[in-house]
Amino acid sequence: xxLPPLEPPRTILALDLGTTTGWALRSYDGLITSGTVSFRxxxxxxxxxxxxxxxxxxxxxDRLSGPIASIWFEEVRRHAGTDASHVYGGLMATxxxxxxxxxxxxxxxxxxxIKRHATGKENANKDAMIAAARSRGFSPADDNEADAIALxxxxxxxxxxxx
Numbered sequence: 485x486x487l488p489p490l491e492p493p494r495t496i497l498a499l500d501l502g503t504t505t506g507w508a509l510r511s512y513d514g515l516i517t518s519g520t521v522s523f524r525x526x527x528x529x530x531x532x533x534x535x536x537x538x539x540x541x542x543x544x545x546d547r548l549s550g551p552i553a554s555i556w557f558e559e560v561r562r563h564a565g566t567d568a569s570h571v572y573g574g575l576m577a578t579x580x581x582x583x584x585x586x587x588x589x590x591x592x593x594x595x596x597x598i599k600r601h602a603t604g605k606e607n608a609n610k611d612a613m614i615a616a617a618r619s620r621g622f623s624p625a626d627d628n629e630a631d632a633i634a635l636x637x638x639x640x641x642x643x644x645x646x647x
Contacts (some may be wrong), residue, residue: 494553498636499544500591501557501575502568506628508636511549516636520629523575528559530557534571535578552588554577556639558631559592580612601642602634 490515491492500506507596508518521541523534560572576592582592596606602616610627617630620637624630 496636496639497555498632499550499557499579499637500628500631500635501560501572501579502628503534503571504626504628505575506624506626506630506632507545508629508632509549510636510640512582516622516633517549518520518624518629518636520625523553523571535574536576538575539582542579546586552586554588554639555583555588557590557592557636558635559596559647561594588626593638598631598635598638601638 494550495512496510503524504520504522506518506520507627521545523541525531525534529582533580542636580590599608599613600606601613602608607614608616610630613630613634614624617633620633622630622633626635
């Protein structure tokens, strides 16, 4: 009996949310790209401008590389500072609202789960995460990009990328 045809890969976006957001994307053709994008407010920006820029960035990624079939994000339970916590919460609210409006499934993945999958240790440091991404053939600019790459690989390897 012949095997059923394989489904083509779907576009998957993985995010490490923060002022400097790491991202990794597997496009419909299977190509993986990654990088970082800054949502640091400008000198004259109002408090909501970083979230408007994030919304515009998501829309542009979806337009250029999509349609996005699922989104995975690093689920942070504890932050070192109040500002980082507020930024993360605002970006997560923006992301989930954006995805809900478009019917795109999304899911948060605990940091320890991502680190364990990438390095074998739940408490791996930033250098270990960068080294793990490099060992898989990637060249992350920083730990934000490395975390997004690790999350994308986890999503593909454990869930087929389906949220």
